[in-house]
Amino acid sequence: MPSATLPSSVDDVVELLEKHDYFADRRLATSVFLALKMGRPLFLEGEAGVGKTEIAKVLANALGRELVRLQCYEGLDTASAVYEWNYPRQMIEIRLAEAQGGVDREALATDIFTERFLIRRPIMQALVPHRGLAPVLLIDELDRTDEPFEAYLLEVLAEYQVTIPELGAIVASSPPIVVITSNRTREIHDAIKRRCLYHWVDYPTAARELAIVRRKVPGADLRLSREVVAFTQRLRAMDLFKAPGIAETLDWAEALVALDKIALDPETVANTLGALLKYQDDIGAVSVEVATQLVGEARLEAAAELGS
Amino acid sequence: MTASVPKSAGEPRLAENILHFTRVLRAAGLPVGPAKVIAALQAVEAVGVERREDFRAALESVLIERHEQQALFDQAFELYWRNPRLLERMMQMLLPKVYTRRRADAEAPLPARLAEALVPPRSDAREAEPEEVAADAAFSFSPREVLQGKDFETMTAAELAEVKAMIARLRLPLPELPIRRLVGADRGSVIDMRASLRAMAKAGTSAVPLAWRERRRRRPPLVVLCDISGSMDRYSRMLLFFLHAITNDQDRVHTLLFGTRLTNITRHLRRRDVDVALARVSAAVSDWAGGTRIGACLAEFNRRWSRRLLAQGAIVLLISDGLDSDVGEGLAVEMERLAKSCRRLIWLNPLLRYSKFEARPAGIRAMLPYVDELLPVHNLESLKQLAATFARPHATRGTARAPGFASRRAA
Numbered sequence: 190m191p192s193a194t195l196p197s198s199v200d201d202v203v204e205l206l207e208k209h210d211y212f213a214d215r216r217l218a219t220s221v222f223l224a225l226k227m228g229r230p231l232f233l234e235g236e237a238g239v240g241k242t243e244i245a246k247v248l249a250n251a252l253g254r255e256l257v258r259l260q261c262y263e264g265l266d267t268a269s270a271v272y273e274w275n276y277p278r279q280m281i282e283i284r285l286a287e288a289q290g291g292v293d294r295e296a297l298a299t300d301i302f303t304e305r306f307l308i309r310r311p312i313m314q315a316l317v318p319h320r321g322l323a324p325v326l327l328i329d330e331l332d333r334t335d336e337p338f339e340a341y342l343l344e345v346l347a348e349y350q351v352t353i354p355e356l357g358a359i360v361a362s363s364p365p366i367v368v369i370t371s372n373r374t375r376e377i378h379d380a381i382k383r384r385c386l387y388h389w390v391d392y393p394t395a396a397r398e399l400a401i402v403r404r405k406v407p408g409a410d411l412r413l414s415r416e417v418v419a420f421t422q423r424l425r426a427m428d429l430f431k432a433p434g435i436a437e438t439l440d441w442a443e444a445l446v447a448l449d450k451i452a453l454d455p456e457t458v459a460n461t462l463g464a465l466l467k468y469q470d471d472i473g474a475v476s477v478e479v480a481t482q483l484v485g486e487a488r489l490e491a492a493a494e495l496g497s
Numbered sequence: 498m499t500a501s502v503p504k505s506a507g508e509p510r511l512a513e514n515i516l517h518f519t520r521v522l523r524a525a526g527l528p529v530g531p532a533k534v535i536a537a538l539q540a541v542e543a544v545g546v547e548r549r550e551d552f553r554a555a556l557e558s559v560l561i562e563r564h565e566q567q568a569l570f571d572q573a574f575e576l577y578w579r580n581p582r583l584l585e586r587m588m589q590m591l592l593p594k595v596y597t598r599r600r601a602d603a604e605a606p607l608p609a610r611l612a613e614a615l616v617p618p619r620s621d622a623r624e625a626e627p628e629e630v631a632a633d634a635a636f637s638f639s640p641r642e643v644l645q646g647k648d649f650e651t652m653t654a655a656e657l658a659e660v661k662a663m664i665a666r667l668r669l670p671l672p673e674l675p676i677r678r679l680v681g682a683d684r685g686s687v688i689d690m691r692a693s694l695r696a697m698a699k700a701g702t703s704a705v706p707l708a709w710r711e712r713r714r715r716r717p718p719l720v721v722l723c724d725i726s727g728s729m730d731r732y733s734r735m736l737l738f739f740l741h742a743i744t745n746d747q748d749r750v751h752t753l754l755f756g757t758r759l760t761n762i763t764r765h766l767r768r769r770d771v772d773v774a775l776a777r778v779s780a781a782v783s784d785w786a787g788g789t790r791i792g793a794c795l796a797e798f799n800r801r802w803s804r805r806l807l808a809q810g811a812i813v814l815l816i817s818d819g820l821d822s823d824v825g826e827g828l829a830v831e832m833e834r835l836a837k838s839c840r841r842l843i844w845l846n847p848l849l850r851y852s853k854f855e856a857r858p859a860g861i862r863a864m865l866p867y868v869d870e871l872l873p874v875h876n877l878e879s880l881k882q883l884a885a886t887f888a889r890p891h892a893t894r895g896t897a898r899a900p901g902f903a904s905r906r907a908a
Binding site for chain 1: 676677678679690691694695697698699700702799800804805806808809830834
């Protein structure tokens with residue numbers, strides 16, 4: 190159900206997100222609440238696979254808003270992020286004017302640079318309400334673009350407006366909810382961060398991760414879920430190049446379900462480790478002995494929790 | 498009395514001198530293009546030359562565009578327009594006299610950039626004293642040549658001070674690489690539809706020359722890992738001056754020091770003033786002149802920093818003598834990872850000054866197969882060579898060479 194009302198307390202946010210399968214910790218929920226309340230962009234930083242992008246999707250869904258996603262990449266420019274002129278149509282327009290003869294050049298120049306010929310890209314789309322509600326604008330992996338694009342974003346984030354030289358400033362009637370994510374492959378400029386509410390998204394606690402696995406992989410046996418979580422939590426404590434995120438935990442749980450496993454054993458772990466660890470060195474570090482030991486510990490822990 | 502000077506006699510000389518002054522500024526590193534020269538002439542014309550301060554302010558407002566340029570401008574101005582009876586002097590002034598004046602009070606030290614800008618290597622002195630000018634240049638430049646080849650380790654304090662000044666002027670011409678962003682260009686490879694259509698609309702016909710765009714080029718980020726252990730002590734202090742110079746010369750330079758621990762000092766080096774910057778660095782670093790744990794420090798870099806700093810095709814400068822207290826333990830693995838995460842890995846090693854240098858120590862043997870280039874870094878000349886290395890087209894990996902042994906990088 191689309192609802193124009195925003196959550197009125199942090200508890201409301203936790204509840205709302207949970208209803209849409211997102212288990213946020215209290216700190217994240219507070220940041221989200223403040224972002225909505227104060228109308229500030231939310232800047233989420235954290236390791237890959239901890240659910241940064243997901244929060245924007247869930248927010249859009251929970252608040253009944255359109256999700257407008259801008260995936261950043263190196264060389265992203267205004268033509269693909271903000272707007273572009275519809276060149277083929279403009280060309281036809283010029284041709285038609287030529288064919289009719291008696292072209293008024295000045296008029297033509299203003300004619301072909303009107304909204305009719307404008308192609309709206311994500312940032313401009315986000316300035317327009319959909320079904321009466323301002324959309325959620327997700328600017329994903331901002332660290333992949335370069336500084337010039339960041340500088341451009343400043344105007345958008347400060348004024349919620351886009352300036353087109355030929356048309357002037359286009360202002361959002363109601364500001365979108367903005368979520369920016371970064372994997373921190375480089376530092377984002379302070380000027381951007383200053384305008385945002387910053388939150389570092391960490392790996393989840395065991396209890397929260399279990400809740401997520403139970404909800405997202407309902408096919409997994411309770412015991413298996415507990416063992417998977419206990420094992421992954423132990424892996425994160427190891428000295429790895431890239432520790433597994435929640436996304437990897439879920440992948441792994443699904444892989445194990447697909448293999449019809451109801452409990453962990455060292456051999457299965459060794460065969461499916463590629464779902465959890467993405468660097469050969471890391472996989473090498475989890476030798477048979479290490480895996481055996483971790484599986485043993487995980488099973489003990491899961492058994493203890495099940496028993497209690 | 499100044500007002501009584503006939504304009505026809507004064508003006509061409511004044512214009513010429515302003516022109517020459519802007520050339521001096523340009524040679525000293527200020528971005529002064531032809532447009533600014535014209536603007537400077539117009540500004541002086543508007544303000545007049547009756548009052549020295551007005552004249553100065555007029556030039557200043559046109560020629561400076563950042564606060565950091567103020568100091569250089571001030572010194573250049575003082576030096577060039579020295580005579581308080583400004584206009585009178587201009588009437589007589591001939592270019593070579595600038596040099597002779599400079600000699601008169603050589604005891605006042607000049608910023609080296611400015612000195613060099615004022616005394617160009619080839620003087621086109623039209624009148625008077627060509628020999629003296631040459632002598633002057635030789636006098637101030639010859640000790641420099643001696644210093645170029647001298648090992649940092651054997652320098653006196655005075656020599657070190659002078660080398661510091663020279664290092665501050667060193668620039669690293671990193672190769673510019675095409676990035677995925679387009680800019681307008683006369684002869685580009687992509688059609689700029691927007692500009693073309695605007696031209697068409699203006700012309701009212703589709704028969705207009707197309708506007709073009711091409712890929713912009715940009716210098717890649719530079720990451721410097723500098724060893725500050727006991728064996729590197731004397732070098733690393735000099736190298737810090739070098740690192741400060743390059744950090745402030747271009748964006749996207751990151752510097753980390755390591756001995757037994759790894760410390761990121763990038764923020765401290767961004768301080769403009771070299772003494773302030775280095776004071777902050779020494780406060781931040783706790784393991785000066787201690788042991789070296791290269792493997793452990795590289796491991797920490799790979800885990801904590803590499804993904805944040807090496808993402809956009811960075812070049813890594815590893816400055817170390819390769820003498821490792823951990824005897825190369827775990828070093829090869831970390832070197833391999835480092836080499837795989839960056840565009841180019843360059844190892845600067847002061848030990849290369851010994852012609853009989855051999856890759857005996859375990860640490861050096863572990864590191865060598867993974868570097869793209871191995872260069873000496875013990876004196877000013879070697880720092881200059883480093884600049885030349887960057888200017889050269891890319892060496893492909895596996896071609897690292899150093900006197901005395903061949904590359905061992907695995908194919």
